[in-house]
């Protein structure tokens with residue numbers, strides 16, 4: 009497509025194209041230099057506490073108007089604003105002679121360093137902690153809250169990084185696209201944007217320098233952002249969106265290759281609202297229900313009755329369709345307060361996922377019992393799988409517990425390289441496998457998935473990652489068990505063809521990505537998919553792998569990418 013103007017490129021993480029004026033998310037207000045110490049530190053602390061309390065109330069008010077996912081995130085952020093330990097730390101800074109906003113900033117910095125040292129989920133909460141700080145500092149200085157300003161025409165939201173709380177509360181009908189300077193392929197913001205169907209590009213250098221009101225064209229597939237696009241380019245990109253819409257409108261029904269090989273197309277969900285929304289779309293069911301998302305903000309373990317009610321509400325909208333439930337994937341980037349085993353040096357390599365379940369079998373047992381009851385009460389084809397399985401023994405332990413609860417189908421996520429390599433033995437213990445390509449890439453390439461600047465290493469097109477996926481599929485074949493994909497890789501239309509060629513029989517993704525994947529499959533035979541898989545595996549680099557597959561793809565698909 010001809011594009012005569014400036015074209016920076018980031019990473020496209022949520023598909024679609026859009027043109028609109030930029031709304032810059034307001035940056036934080038800095039404390040004044042040499043802020044004087046208050047005359048009465050105790051009275052000043054009362055004022056600070058009131059500012060934090062008003063921040064908490066604002067977040068709760070927004071939560072009350074938001075959907076389920078946003079509600080949890082906002083409520084969790086409000087809890088940070090009311091943290092007693094944080095107030096104690098602020099009190100100490102005031103007593104040491106600091107001015108009010110300087111004291112708040114210093115105390116939050118100490119807290120943030122502690123969160124960062126804990127790593128994983130805590131490190132990710134640092135964004136929320138800083139969000140609370142920025143609001144409190146602005147209020148203490150009588151300024152407007154930082155964050156997304158009010159705007160009344162559909163716009164492109166641009167930020168250095170968006171807190172999940174900010175992303176989740178955006179009104180999709182007013183947001184044409186999202187661009188961030190930071191963030192990564194598998195960051196929460198990327199996952200939420202795709203779930204909301206908003207085109208998004210992350211890792212765009214210089215994004216925050218684009219003046220508010222500037223027109224930009226955003227391509228959420230290629231990651232291309234065009235500043236001041238020419239009228240012709242705007243027509244091109246909107247034309248591409250319309251062509252894409254028209255092409256995809258004709259694609260419906262179960263996923264299959266051109267020559268009829270079935271590849272099930274499933275949705276990734278994180279709660280009841282997602283379930284209701286996904287069930288109304290053309291998907292064959294759910295390939296990943298991240299149950300820990302439902303309980304992220306809970307202090308106490310959910311009871312049997314509570315869990316039964318939630319799972320029943322998730323299953324019901326799908327009728328007799330498949331719903332694959334993942335048991336709590338707690339720890340590392342997603343710790344649950346009620347399942348906290350204390351700090352670890354390396355949480356991503358620590359007692360997370362199934363390892364945590366083994367240490368807290370009480371939690372697993374209640375969850376499995378609730379799933380068993382909900383499965384019996386509904387018509388859904390319920391399957392249960394474990395996260396972070398590394399060995400055949402772990403798979404066997406989990407399978408026994410699931411079957412004891414009367415649940416007929418048990419599986420494992422293959423997201424640890426060890427499990428992919430030993431898939432022949434691991435898969436022999438269970439009924440199905442599902443590749444978690446987000447963690448598989450993280451562990452294969454030794455690159456933290458929360459670290460946006462390592463996106464190149466985390467690219468699922470890396471031949472080493474594809475090689476491990478191939479090994480896992482071969483192991484599953486030897487064991488005679490089906491293998492699916494539920495990581496973000498499954499929603500990449502081109503990569504989906506490679507995955508099918510490697511032997512994957514189901515793909516699970518954000519519902520907004522299903523139609524293009526279905527379209528891509530329908531244009532290619534299984535023999536072509538095999539050829540694409542061979543070409544990708546033979547490539548030396550991730551870019552070579554993608555280019556090799558692109559060269560083999562049908563032009564009706566490449567015209568839409």
Ligand code: PEP
Pocket residue numbers: 296298337423443444445446447448494495496
């Ligand atoms: C994965 O790791 O690819 C996956 C699907 O699970 P999560 O992103 O929740 O870790």
Ligand code: MG
Pocket residue numbers: 395423444446447
């Ligand atoms: Mg994972």
